[in-house]
Amino acid sequence: MSNGNKEVLTGHQVVANAMKQVEPDVVAAYPITPQSEIVQYFSQYVADGEVDSEVIRVESEHSAMSACVGSAAAGARTMTATASQGLALMMEIVYIAASMRTPIVMTVANRALSGPINIHCDHSDSMAARDSGVIQLYGEDAQEAYEFTLMAQKLAESEDVLLPVMVTLDGFTLTHTAQVAELLPDEAVSDFVGEYDARHPLLDVDNPTTQGPFDMPDYYFEHKLQQVEAMENVPERFLEVQDKFNDVAGSDYDGLFETYRMDDADYAIVLLGSTAGTAKVVVDELRDEGKKVGLLKPWLFRPFPAEGIKDALIDKEAVAVLDRSLSFGSSGPLYLEISSALSEEKSKPRLYNYTYGLGGRDIKEDQIADVFEDLEDPDLESKMRYIGARQ
């Protein structure tokens, strides 16, 4: 980045900083590990007069998202942050927020869903929201979490999108660890996000609107199709937002997913979030040994960039999809997407599903190397494998 400021910061700090720089009109949030410190840092910025926002310290996550819907419908730029049980509790209203086309930006510090209760990372919380109608962006490190939080604001407010955007970062792995991150100057962020003008704000008392009315079977279906259409507009708008962001930040975002040493790879791993960092190290090591391996990491999970990912994987020998959540009685959520993306193709890679990292279980370099080794076996049985679990 050209004019940035390199610092050693935690995931909490970079997200709070992004929120400060966006300067939302309203933040409504409730504490939960491992999200709490994001809102704590932000609240301190407010207390010190560094940002002009109303913070609603609600009595539950259900009320957090409910207040966000009220605020965003009112015409205010609105943000929240949560994790795990908090997201589960607000889920009813996450669906409503999407259907009411409220451009709320929410951080999810990924944490396993109960039970058993566990405060550590997996993706079961955000995956439970994958059919809610919110856009989902998965960050690999503090830098991406910071940049996606900024980009999310523009994406959410795009006129033919107007949907909530969930930006996830792995709980503890990213939220609680200090990493080198490069922050933009405040003015650059202000210029990038610009002013928000809601189209039909509830607070326009001279032009009263009825928001959230009751649909019978004669209209419900069409209203859902409007959400479908909005979701379909996301990829193009996200690319435009990336272009604009690159201009400001000097970054080089140019897609809906990241590929790492994929061009001539025979074997590929697909996964989301912070484990990509470990996987890249493994890819480099195996490449040094002459193995043709690569990594694909979706940034955007909803809407799922199926077409592009299909093109990136189609010529591979074998692909392992590593899911950090379960869909009991079925395959992992990410695997299902990849499998669906490739389903129409006659000639396609062998495809395998692994589950890893549930409830914060570590995944190490040798375990990822083992996956690449598995892929080399042309007779490898197709079944779910659980990395590092005692069975």
Added chain:
Amino acid sequence: MASLKTLAKREEKERKFESGHSLCSGCGLSIAVRTILNSTEGSVVASNATGCLEVATTRFPTSAWNIPWIHNAFENAAATISGAEAAYRSLKRKGKIDKETNFVAFAGDGGTYDIGLQSLSGALERGHNFTYVTLDNGAYMNTGIQRSSATPKGASTTTAPAGKETYGKERKRKNLTEIVAAHEIPYVGQASISNLTDLSDKADKAIHTDGPAFLNVLSTCQLGWRIPPKDAIKVAGKGVDTCWWPLYEVDDGEYNITYEPKEKLPVEEWLKPQKRFAALFKAGNQEAVEEIQADVDEDWEKLKKKST
């Protein structure tokens, strides 16, 4: 203090709530809503919990509301309006809007006493500048007359019906007005659709109070109460005149009884016209009626003590 004539004139000038909705004849909800909205000349932004009022007034693409109105879900009318109110404060401070606006949340007893109690309590404690109105008809009427914690002792509902072994709900209802008063907010009022000037005065005070205000309004349901639609006002009035539903306010912590019946009627006068209480008058249930009377007497005496 606005007379009924003034309220009617205001409505003629600006119809905040239109006719043509599909609420039942004799429904107390529209009576309460119109009275409350006409009690202020200022603009009002409303949130509405899921329930009869929401369903019957906003069937897409129609709306009975000529004011900004938002429905989010069942249990969160208070949290939703608190978001809108916070947005208003923020945008006003930043100079992005300039008009003065009032905020009112409407919800039924199910949406308040039960599923929405936490959302209400949180919004009251946070001190948002809004008025929360509970339209209390004593059961989940929209879903088919199921028991709520506002259902009166002795009432038969579809989920706590009268039968061979019981006359219906055997527990006394929750005293929500006192629960809200315990939040020590600036204004709390208990009102009824039978006493419209009293309701209007309280709405006026509540809406123009700085900070959170609350109104608990007794509202009829002809289906749930099993009364003729034409008797709605009369029957609600019996609730007031028996002191089963006293009209009072807690204004900055000070209790005032705003209407004292000339003659406190026996509670049977409230119970008998409503068929939901019919089982109370069958052989063997006299004791329950006496218990209800004893509860009313005790609560009334307590309230009188607080108001002196």
